[in-house]
Amino acid sequence: MYSGDGGATLLIGDLTPGAVGDTNAGFPALSAGDGVSCPTVALTDLVPDAASMALVAADANCFSFQELITGGFTPNFGGEVSDSSLLVGLRGEADNGLEWSISSYWGINRADFVINNTVNASLGPITPRDFDPGYYEQGDHSLNADFSFPVSDALQVSFGAELRTEEFTIGAGQRESYIDGGLGTQGFSTSTNGFPGFSPKIAGSWERENYAAYIDAEFYATEQLLIGAALRFEDFDDFGTTTNYKLGVNWAMSEEVGYRATISTGFKAPTPGQSNASNISTQIVNGVLTNQGVIPSTSPAARLRGGSELQPEESTKYTLGAYLSIGALDVTADYFFINVEDRLNLSSDFTLTPADLATLTNQAIDASDISKFRFFTNQFETDTSGIDVVVSTDTEWLNGITN
Helix, strand or coil, X not given: CCCCCCCCECCCEECCCCCCCCCCCCCCCCCCCCCCXXXXXXXXXXXXXXXXXXXXXXXXXXXXXXXXCCCCCCCEEEEEEEEEEEEEEEEEECCCCCEEEEEEEEEEEEEEEEEECCCCHHHHHHCCCCEEEEEEEEEEEEEEEEEEEECCCCEEEEEEEEEEEEEEEEECCCHHHCCCCCCHHHCCCCCCCCCCCCCCCCCEEEEEEEEEEEEEEEEECCCCEEEEEEEEEEEECCCEEEEEEEEXXXXXXXXXXXXXXXXXXXXXXXXXXXXXXXXXXXXXECCEEEEEEECCCCCHHHHCCCCCCCCCEEXXXXXXXXXXXXXXXXEEEEEEEEEEEEEEEECCCEECCHHHHHHHHHCCCCXXXXXXXXXXXXXXXXXXXXXXXXXXXXXXXXXXXXX
């Protein structure tokens, strides 16, 4: 039922609102004001009052979706996803034993959204039923160079560098999918019902570049003891620099038994999509159609609820384990502990109060279409620990080998 007050009255749109001479310019659903209001149509058990409804039907300047889509509608949301990638490279070995590999990767993923059998209610009788709400696109390009060199029988050194560019794009939808056609101030929802289209204010492209260099060494201190160390430096044009390391030892006490341990650090920068994506959909909350979804953490509405620039996640990991052979069985058992700080996660749902909406309006920001929202945030720290146990064997069976 098309009602804006919980079922007490039918939602009636005045297509010529205001005093005589009001132009209502800029609203495609409205004509100049005629100074005449439309009738109120009461609902009884969700059935419109027949006499009032007849007055609405007889007046071309009054509109109800009961006239256009009597039985209601169910939006159908979908899209077409295309994914392309290309990897090219060369590798070889020099006369002195230097192994090298140079490669370039390009990839792009695009999701073109569609929503059908719906309306932009604020457009009233001129609303389309099928819409193009826009698209998401993620592109990545990287250049890699990796080298490995046996310094001696006991020492192997590897090193390399990477240059990476990623770009996240939100493509604007058709104009009818996001505008207020004129009936928004009369209680009709603006933008497409089910999934509002991306407006030019939301649309845009965000790019990030980072480069990295690393060095890795493996050294046999004895025939039984292998020591490994790695160091990686990385520079992000939006988050600065980070240096991470890994240290590991492997002690083969005998051919059947050995021990190993590692300590390492990690770094994960928020993606451009996490920092900038807007994704609003229409849900039924307590029987009421509500626009809710994810907005950027730096948007004005999010800042009212503590949103801020996202920070990278940083981690530290420890492992300690053993491996052994028992007859035909190979067994490994490893304990691990991982600490992650500033973990990225979606916040709780927030609702804008009338005071919040007034604050945003004073900043020339219209957030009336966002009833509930959440955003990515560096929300918490986690410690994760556990034990991995792997037992493997192989046997000849049916003229083959089963592992």
